[in-house]
Amino acid sequence: MNLPFIKKFSTKALIILISSELAAVVTGPPGNGDTPWVGFHDSITQKASFFGLFVTGRWALFYAIGIISYLAVHFFKKLNSNNSAMDSLRSQYSSVAKNKYFKLAAVLVIGVLAILLPTVITDPFWREAMVSQIAVFVLLALGLNVVVGFAGLLDLGFVAFYAVGAYATAWCTGALPMPPIFGSHVNPFFAIPIAIILAMVAGVILGIPTLRLRGDYLAIVTLGFGEIITLFANNLTGITGGAQGTKQVPHFSLHIGPLKYIWGLDPVPYYYLVIGFVILFIFIFYSLEHSRVGRAWTAIREDEVAAESLGINPLKYKVMAFAIGAASAGFAGVMTAAQSNFLTPATFTLALSINILVLVIFGGMGSIFGVVFGAIVIQTITMYLIHTPPAGYQPPDLYIYIGALLVIMMIFRPGGLFPARRRQRADVATSSLENSNG
Amino acid sequence: MANLFEVSNITLRFGGVVSLSNVSLYQKRGEILAVIGPNGAGKTSLFNSLTGVYQPQEGSITFNPKEGEPISIIGKKPHVISHTGVARTFQASRMFNALTTFENVKIGAESHKGIGAIGAILRGPATRKDEKYSDARTWDLLDFVGLRAKANYIASSLSYGERRRLEIARGLATNPEVLLLDEPAAGTNPSEKLELTDLIRKVRDQMGVSILLIEHDMKLVMSLAERLYVLNFGSVIAEGTPDEIRANQNVVDAYLGTTTAEGAN
Numbered sequence: 001m002n003l004p005f006i007k008k009f010s011t012k013a014l015i016i017l018i019s020s021e022l023a024a025v026v027t028g029p030p031g032n033g034d035t036p037w038v039g040f041h042d043s044i045t046q047k048a049s050f051f052g053l054f055v056t057g058r059w060a061l062f063y064a065i066g067i068i069s070y071l072a073v074h075f076f077k078k079l080n081s082n083n084s085a086m087d088s089l090r091s092q093y094s095s096v097a098k099n100k101y102f103k104l105a106a107v108l109v110i111g112v113l114a115i116l117l118p119t120v121i122t123d124p125f126w127r128e129a130m131v132s133q134i135a136v137f138v139l140l141a142l143g144l145n146v147v148v149g150f151a152g153l154l155d156l157g158f159v160a161f162y163a164v165g166a167y168a169t170a171w172c173t174g175a176l177p178m179p180p181i182f183g184s185h186v187n188p189f190f191a192i193p194i195a196i197i198l199a200m201v202a203g204v205i206l207g208i209p210t211l212r213l214r215g216d217y218l219a220i221v222t223l224g225f226g227e228i229i230t231l232f233a234n235n236l237t238g239i240t241g242g243a244q245g246t247k248q249v250p251h252f253s254l255h256i257g258p259l260k261y262i263w264g265l266d267p268v269p270y271y272y273l274v275i276g277f278v279i280l281f282i283f284i285f286y287s288l289e290h291s292r293v294g295r296a297w298t299a300i301r302e303d304e305v306a307a308e309s310l311g312i313n314p315l316k317y318k319v320m321a322f323a324i325g326a327a328s329a330g331f332a333g334v335m336t337a338a339q340s341n342f343l344t345p346a347t348f349t350l351a352l353s354i355n356i357l358v359l360v361i362f363g364g365m366g367s368i369f370g371v372v373f374g375a376i377v378i379q380t381i382t383m384y385l386i387h388t389p390p391a392g393y394q395p396p397d398l399y400i401y402i403g404a405l406l407v408i409m410m411i412f413r414p415g416g417l418f419p420a421r422r423r424q425r426a427d428v429a430t431s432s433l434e435n436s437n438g
Numbered sequence: 439m440a441n442l443f444e445v446s447n448i449t450l451r452f453g454g455v456v457s458l459s460n461v462s463l464y465q466k467r468g469e470i471l472a473v474i475g476p477n478g479a480g481k482t483s484l485f486n487s488l489t490g491v492y493q494p495q496e497g498s499i500t501f502n503p504k505e506g507e508p509i510s511i512i513g514k515k516p517h518v519i520s521h522t523g524v525a526r527t528f529q530a531s532r533m534f535n536a537l538t539t540f541e542n543v544k545i546g547a548e549s550h551k552g553i554g555a556i557g558a559i560l561r562g563p564a565t566r567k568d569e570k571y572s573d574a575r576t577w578d579l580l581d582f583v584g585l586r587a588k589a590n591y592i593a594s595s596l597s598y599g600e601r602r603r604l605e606i607a608r609g610l611a612t613n614p615e616v617l618l619l620d621e622p623a624a625g626t627n628p629s630e631k632l633e634l635t636d637l638i639r640k641v642r643d644q645m646g647v648s649i650l651l652i653e654h655d656m657k658l659v660m661s662l663a664e665r666l667y668v669l670n671f672g673s674v675i676a677e678g679t680p681d682e683i684r685a686n687q688n689v690v691d692a693y694l695g696t697t698t699a700e701g702a703n
Contacts, residue, residue, distance in 0.1 A: 291554075313517045
């Protein structure tokens with residue numbers, strides 16, 4: 001610890017003190033005309049628990065978090081810059097990580113862990129959350145990653161495809177006021193292909209007129225599409241059941257010869273079902289990424305005009321990205337409908353679209369492993385805060401924490417937790433060029 | 439034998455601005471043709487019209503491929519025109535910076551197949567055969583332009599000269615009949631310029647690909663081109679062999695100037 005550091009640190013500490021006090025006031029009780037200072041007063045006197053470790057004043061809690069993050073960030077930065085030991089460690093790590101057998105082994109270990117997980121987790125809350133809040137969101141993040149990460153199209157209405165999948169399931173199983181196609185009480189298994197196809201068709205229908213737009217314009221149009229679907233679900237009472245939601249959607253069941261199994265209220269069988277589909281979708285998306293199709297997506301993302309001059313039809317590939325991304329969202333919709341038995345339009349909000357986008361950005365756009373990991377981390381944090389809220393935590397505060405996490409991520413790992421190889425390479429090249437120029 | 443390109447009386451306007459007015463030109467098969475002219479004369483607009491990026495309001499552009507019927511270029515999308523056998527490079531190099539040199543070229547080599555999403559997922563024998571073919575073709579082209587050693591470098595880490603060669607390889611990968619080069623020598627040093635001149639000649643002689651060239655470097659143009667068109671303010675002011683162009687008083691006044699003309703000699 002040298003003098004300049006202490007000097008710099010004390011200034012930063014003061015800044016953190018002020019901002020943490022502000023955070024404590026903002027998240028505290030709202031004041032009114034009679035007690036204008038209650039927020040400030042409570043921020044000092046009210047006790048809060050630091051993740052269950054110790055109890056302290058609320059402002060001190062925020063202060064501790066601020067100081068710890070600052071120190072972590074400071075030393076992370078130091079490690080990052082001119083540390084040859086760290087560099088060699090990193091290059092060793094990356095050469096190991098590139099090894100084919102290591103990759104295979106890692107996949108196997110993760111697979112076994114995923115299979116054994118329900119035996120470790122026995123808390124009913126977490127068993128439920130594992131399926132409906134984590135695994136389903138992994139599917140959604142995987143799908144959005146194809147659109148945003150691979151093809152570089154900002155889609156702010158991704159929830160629309162999720163809703164299409166869910167309502168298609170309700171329709172097939174006779175839970176909508178609209179008569180189902182194959183008679184009532186069809187097994188949701190039959191709804192899977194129909195829901196996926198309908199979601200893909202929705203992707204094509206949205207894609208063909210809108211994918212001629214670029215960047216911000218596309219984002220706004222997709223945002224509108226998400227809202228349209230929610231409004232349809234809300235207002236077409238005769239078709240969707242309106243704001244009150246659907247009738248009961250049956251659980252999955254299997255009747256093949258002597259084999260008979262019904263997915264009931266227990267989330268564990270759903271967990272295995274959804275894990276199977278997650279693996280299937282990962283395999284499909286990985287194959288696509290490393291094929292002609294994935295390269296064409298990257299080409300369009302990097303330079304659409306150049307891609308066109310090489311004979312790539314951008315519209316076709318973009319529509320395809322939309323449709324393929326929508327497929328996994330459609331399946332996520334089936335899972336949600338069948339597991340929760342009941343749908344209301346209130347589930348499919350803009351906030352959910354943003355939530356899925358956050359998972360993708362946090363994990364690393366374009367990196368399949370990254371988005372899966374990102375989805376698991378963020379959704380676990382969210383569920384933890386709901387299940388065992390620290391003292392003083394209010395549910396609406398969630399987005400403050402997630403937002404702060406994202407800001408920190410964007411500063412220190414702009415490519416996400418596990419940046420995509422292709423995107424990372426572009427960043428490294430650009431920064432090295434900048435360095436050599438500057 | 440029909441000409442490769444037959445451009446007749448095209449006019450391209452952006453609102454009130456006339457970018458090309460009544461331009462007519464032709465290119466013979468196997469020819470190295472150059473288009474020169476001062477900045478803003480409409481050279482790149484002409485390229486963009488030939489490749490479908492811009493749509494001229496009047497006139498017609500006909501492309502005669504080796505096999506099959508003549509094709510009218512106007513009204514077609516860039517990717518369709520690429521499929522007919524027209525490849526191009528760009529004034530400011532436009533590479534896929536996140537990809538390696540190899541992948542950049544491979545995209546060109548494989549883009550003329552169908553989409554093949556199902557094949558990509560299942561990786562059947564047909565897909566693997568396609569992959570093998572485009573890999574082999576990519577290596578051939580990297581050898582041809584001398585970038586084999588840089589195959590696994592990220593495109594954006596290449597020097598300007600290398601980027602130009604990469605763009606040429608990428609264009610050639612689409613198996614074109616004509617390659618449109620938009621200022622290939624911009625930003626390159628003298629030795630790279632010489633290499634580039636040789637490479638362009640090699641493309642024509644060994645691959646039989648016709649070349650249409652825009653360039654400001656008079657030395658390069660005069661040594662390469664067999665015929666030239668001079669554009670000024672969107673119209674053709676002269677046409678002829680390099681010697682004829684150098685002697686043309688209109689061209690000297692509009693573009694070359696006296697000192698440049700001497701320097702080019």
